Amino acid sequence: MDFTIPENYRMMAETVRKFVERELEPISQKVEEEDKIPEEVVQKMRELGLFGLSIPEEYGGLGLGVLGECLVYEELSKTNACFRTRIGTNNGIGSQGIVIDGTEEQKRKYLPKIASGEWTACFALTEPEAGSDAAAIRTRAELKGDHWVINGRKHFITNGDIADVATVFAVTDPEKRARGGITAFIVERTFPGYHVGTIEKKMGLRGSHTAELIFEDCIVPKENVIGGDAMIGQGFKTAMKVLDRGRLTMGACAVGAAQKLLDLSVRYAKQRVQFGRPIAEFQAIQFMLADMATQIYAARQMLYHAAWLRDTTGAPVTKEAAMVKLFCTEMVNRVADMAVQIHGGMGYMKDYPIERFYRDVRLMRIYEGTSEIQRLVIARQLLREYE
Ligand SMILES: Cc1cc2nc3c(=O)[nH]c(=O)nc-3n(C[C@H](O)[C@H](O)[C@H](O)COP(=O)(O)OP(=O)(O)OC[C@H]3O[C@@H](n4cnc5c(N)ncnc54)[C@H](O)[C@@H]3O)c2cc1C
Known part of the structure; x- marks a missing residue:
């Protein structure tokens, strides 16, 4: 067994440790009280590359492995949890659908903006009637000509209020559901019919917001199915x-x-x-x-x-x-x-x-x-x- 941590991971974790001590921890109580991370701090997080830890270098990220990302998260989690959550969706649930299953074109179009933190990404699976039983989602997507039309409501979506792009899961074949009937879409905030609903009031994690996303005849281009046509129905x-x-x-x-x-x-x-x-x-x-x-x-x-x-x-x-x-x-x-x-x-x-x-x-x-x-x-x- 080799327990050596690669030098580049150690250095990145050390940089983040200092950043936490000098920049984040001193404002952690203020952020708690104001329920908001100052924009200049978010900008510093962008400059450190924190939004693209997990995204491959060819798409503008740092391309750390899971161990490297874990070491950075360990350091970031020693202060107010909202800071980690701010970058968390870009590195994790908001980008990984594209990283793992996206087409080359989708990766080139979206990942650089997510990795740089210019855009915030989120992941919209959970619905009021479908939490642990995610296969029970009701949000529906229907193909009409050259675009999909999505209707439905997601809730508890981390960074949902500020996200520029969401990975949205919707039913495309109600008979098959999780077995070939749920599809993952890349949905931009500016697409017609995309609405941010209520910001939910939580027990904690102040400084990070969790919101409803509502899709009312939301128009999504055909090419925004994650992975392309071959992946229709494979979203689960x-x-x-x-x-x-x-x-x-x-x-x-x-x-x-x-x-x-x-x-x-x-x-x-x-x-x-x-x-x-x-x-x-x-x-x-x-x-x-x-x-x-x-x-x-x-x-x-x-x-x-x-x-x-x-x-x-x-x-x-x-x-x-x-x-x-x-x-x-x-x-x-x-x-x-x-x-x-x-x-x-x-x-x-x-x-x-x-x-x-x-x-x-x-x-x-x-x-x-x-x-x-x-x-x-x-x-x-x-x-x-x-x-
Ligand atoms: C702050 C916050 C942020 C979130 N961010 C996101 C996000 O970004 N994107 C997103 O899609 N979702 C998000 N979620 C949703 C989260 O993933 C769900 O809340 C979680 O999966 C549980 O679903 P639920 O709340 O509907 O609880 P339920 O599924 O209703 O569960 C209630 C209880 O029943 C138990 N239970 C359910 N089924 C079983 C079973 N088969 N066997 C035994 N016990 C069971 C559960 O463990 C739990 O104890 C977020 C939630 C919160 C609170």
Whole structure:
């Protein structure tokens, strides 16, 4: 086993670590209060190449492998989660449909704008009646002459309010649905019939918006089916491939946030004095710190291994990715709970970041596939292996 992290990945992660410390962390509470990332900070993120981490170099991105992207996400997740979410859709769910299954022409047309951050991309699968059961989507696309007409409503779409382009999943054959009847489209915000609906009010992740997207006789050119005519009806498979990759990077966000919570907790435990001594001297506190560190260590190893496996074999690593998402996101929730406990009343106060992390990490067990859905994916694969 070779655990060496490539030099270019280490350097990129180090650059991002400094950027987080110098530029993002000092404004993290302000962004929380104002629910908005300042445009000049977004511009700095563009200059660092953060919008194109995963996009191949030939289309203007940095072309990092999954491991490289995970290392960057780990660093970015040590501050307000909205910063990672701002670049997350461009690197992940918003671009990967095109990267994985797009035609050469689609890649040339869209990826450079997404990689540079000139455009924001989003992923529109979920609907009010179709969450975990994504195959139950109702949004309909019908071919009329040389264009498709899309009608339907998506909700909970990350960056939906600011996106310039969306990967939209719609039913093209109601009989076949997930088995050849769902198609993925590239839909630009300026296409007629594309509307942004309500911006949803969330428990956390302030600074990042989640919105409804409404399609009313939305006109989409024929050539905007991801992958072209041959991929009509194959959109569900595209969605699953995109989500597979995202599960690994979500694991990295969990590990980064957990590490930050541990760092804050150790420092606090060493300086907070009760009964005449730092609380770090109490075994009850030490045990929580030890459990946090151990769980982070385990999560990080499985994350790096699965990312390395995917980078070196090119295989989808579906089971491992689901395990990573499940374990790492559940781990960070346990760690956040212990962090609140170690901080006592301070952990519950808004002046301090612990409370924000506690709310923000809760989402990780829900989006891009809930913990229950990850367990289903793992179990299905496992049972197949024993056939
Ligand atoms: C802040 C936020 C951002 C999001 N961003 C996006 C985005 O950018 N694009 C997008 O398309 N979607 C997005 N989503 C949607 C997200 O992926 C869904 O919320 C998630 O998949 C769960 O769907 P649901 O909310 O409808 O819950 P449901 O599917 O209704 O689930 C409710 C509960 O039932 C459980 N459950 C459901 N089915 C089963 C089963 N078969 N076995 C056991 N338990 C089950 C679930 O695990 C959960 O506990 C976002 C959601 C949030 C909250």
